[in-house]
Amino acid sequence: MCSIDSYAQVFTTNQTPIGMEHNVLFHANRSESSLTVTQTGAAQLDVDALFDGRLSPSYTVMPPTLADPIVVLIEGLPNVHSQAGAWIGWSTRYWEARRFKIEGYNSYSSANTWNVIADHSSQDYAERKFIKKVPAGSYTKLRFTFYDGAGTNGRLGVSELFYIHPEAVTPYQGLIAGASSSLWESNSSGINNISGNIGIGTTTPTQKLEVANGSLLVKSGNIYITGVANDAGDLIFQKGTSDQLGRIWTQTSGDSGLYLSSGDNAPDLTIDDTGNVGVGTTNTQGFKLGVNGKIVATEVKVAGYPNWPDFVFYNDYKLPTLEEVENHINEKGRLKDIPSAKEVEENGVFLGEINSKLLQKIEELTLYVIQQEKELKQAKKKAKLANEALNQLGKRFSKLEAQVEKLNKNQ
Known part of the structure; x- marks a missing residue:
């Protein structure tokens, strides 16, 4: 008879990662983390979603390309050798990476070299998760490069990036504060609760919330000021x-x-x-x-003004006589339909309206000039005819004088 050992639970060991509790990258992007995360490339992933432990994917709005890939660089990892095993990878719900590369910077024994851990840059990968045991070494930097995704037109989706190292971190380090830690511990988080005032980046907040040497970002939300x-x-x-x-x-x-x-x-x-x-x-x-x-201003436009005074040139327009214009000026002290100085002082003027009225007066003045030009031409014509008649009379008078003089000589 042989005995069979059975276990109700599978445990994470140095050689078998079962869960994500030893993920070194939890909240790698947070300012209080000892890690730093940078992302390059025209296509972008939501960095906050890549390290929060919640497997809700981030999707790019445009595809990465071989010439312009997404590169996520994580620096400042603990300088701890992988020993019996460490694992690296990514996961997603949809639009998995088809072409990608994962590299690690090995600092063990001052090697200080970039090693390729996984390379699918020249062949398609067809699963929605990737995990691989890293070669032995102490990796203080990681680089994830994504060239192509399975989404629309090559767009990419990634839920989580992870580096599972059972000997480098305590379970859920960076994700959940330990029982003996405080969320307001100034030496680690940079967040301080001082007499009900919250300071971020400062230990002496003077208001209910004070942020020092940093910016405040609100995503998909509102800021309310209620008095x-x-x-x-x-x-x-x-x-x-x-x-x-x-x-x-x-x-x-x-x-x-x-x-x-x-x-x-x-x-x-x-x-x-x-x-x-x-x-x-x-x-x-x-x-x-x-x-x-x-x-x-370099230009002002009054758009869509009605009743522009083209009507002055219509055949049925009754042009005031100059005598009527003179009588109105003598009586009112201004042109007809033009506001008085007192009205302008009290009420101002509308540019569109006053320009329309001034143009109307200019058009009426043009008609007066045309009319006077016609009358002047007619007067010149009459004067010419009168001069011609006078010349004829002068010639006849000269002939009569000559005849009279001749008669006087014959007598």
Whole structure:
């Protein structure tokens, strides 16, 4: 009789990785990690999704190519020899890599050389996961290069990149904080909770959230500023802890809208609750743009203005006589249909309207000039005929004088 040993569970050992708990790359992209991740290539993967332990794939919006591949470089890995075994690979749901290469930088015994771990750059790979035991060595850098994917037009999908090294990390290191660690441990995470104020990159936050020497990125979400009463809160730009350089704020009552100041608290730019914009004023008088000051532009266009005064040249247009024009000027002190100086001072003018009226007066003046030109030509013609008649009379008079003189001599 022989005995058979059976186990209810398969364990991860130095030689058999069962799960991902010893993945060195968990959250390799986070700022608090000792690892650094860089990605090059026109096609891009969501780096955050490649190392978070959640197998939700990232898909490129354009395909990588042999000439312009996606290259993900991970540096700063622990300098620990693979010993009995370490494994490297990737996984995806769809659009797996068909052409790719994986390389490792071996630092063991100061070798400091790049070794090719897997090379499918010249032959298609047809599975949605890849895992391979790495050659013996101590790999402090890894390089994943993707040339082609199985997606539309060669697009690529990747869920996770992993480097499983049972002797290099504790289980889930980087993914879950240990029982004795604190999420606010300033020496490791750079996040500090000081009397209810959260500091990122600073141990002395003065506000509910303060980020020092870094940027704040919100992906697919919103930032809400909620105030009290009619003040919904301010966005203030300043130098150091004083010297306000700019301010953006809103009001929910009174002159409600969005306000922008370049320095002090007086608004330089206003967008009211109807979308009207004021520059140097909060009162646009109901217009889409109100400016308190001078405007310079290379070109201004008034589009779609009706009733342009071509009607002045229509046959049925009644052109005022010059006598009528003179009488209106004497009575009103201005041309007909032109606003007075007082009206302009009180109400201003509409450029489209005033230009139309001025053009109408220019066209009427043109008709007067044409009319006077015709009358002048007619007068010149009459004058010419009169001169010709006078010449004829002069010649006849000269003949009569000669005859009279002759008669006088004969007597």
